[in-house]
Amino acid sequence: MKDANLVSTALQLRWPWLQRSEVSKPWTSFHIRFNPQVLALFREACCSVVGDGRSTLFWTDNWIDGRSIESFAPVVFATVGRRTCHRRLVVDALVGSAWIHDISGPLNAQGMAEFLQLADTLVTMALVPGQEDVLRWRWSTSGVYFAKSAFLHFFEDRPTFPPWSQIWRCSAPLKCRI
Template identity: 25%
Template structure:
């Protein structure tokens, strides 16, 4: 949509100029923030709507004067000729309108038109000042938050419910005891696996004694070349990313699937102990993880072509 605003401003002689464009307030704000106007004759610059003064349209700087005026479609050249913008002010102005009038008078007094020079508009994000869709999209995403979630989770081709669980886990948003306490829901504050520490996502999936013993068994069985989480591990995502960032793509895929599956079964074991009062030994959980991965591979879910050991 920003492209149409650019076309309208850059090529005012096109036959479709003046027709309604598929634009909105957000697109217009992006256009204003991304362009710079150079005043020439003022013939193609809108007095009220173009951002020729300090990058902001006069209608936004002086909304009450704008509402109390006619001639909203005046060009800058026409508005300044014989001060026509003044004659467009309606009768019975308020005190604020008069104050805005004085400010606009001072602004227009500083404008010097060049009748022989055409107006120009430049796109800030390209060297030649011309609009490109690529730079427009880059500008839109400048404030985005960069994460490793795609590399670790979303590209793993594991079942969506397991991906979502892993995503919640690394953000500490699973319904562990600390989260249940925030919601005032019934809960047991201590970890149901080790019965030693308060239950949080970080504790449950990395710091818990039960989970760390499970990880040691998993890594031995699958021969994964990563370091198991420590008892004082500060972050699930940091441990995961540091474990796979130096691996090849195929090995990284294997480890990602292993982590997602392991966390899924740790969570299932935790729920089985709470809701079904049924506890499984570490060896049993490890066997369940092995079988789950085998099913994923057989079903073609796992992108990395590998099979868990028997």
């Protein structure tokens, strides 16, 4: 039997996927509140391939080698305002190195090391004008969201019960199996 909570979570992941991947649809303008666990799973399962940088969030989306700046430089990320984190796009941040102005507050030694590493990484990034950003689903081979791929990912590391086939392939008559 399938776990109803996991099925529900796999299906709830579809809404943030649709909001980010099909921007021309009417539901993208709706402000839908998502469960924080669903959003965390969505961020883990998606990565952006940056084109022009107009639909990828600079601080929170996974776009630098499949990682977000939040995970790449956590000390630097901690100094950025919450509102800025969820609104700053890659195109806005990279033009004129505007992302540096988002950092408010002092950085310790680890923060400075992260800042310098981030600056070196961002120097090599180039935007491609006219090419839209592509959202990819990590848990499927095609890169497109499927509820089945999310559901199967939940069971990836769980132990299996090999004798299940013997239970369901019983050769007794149907009236005896029930």
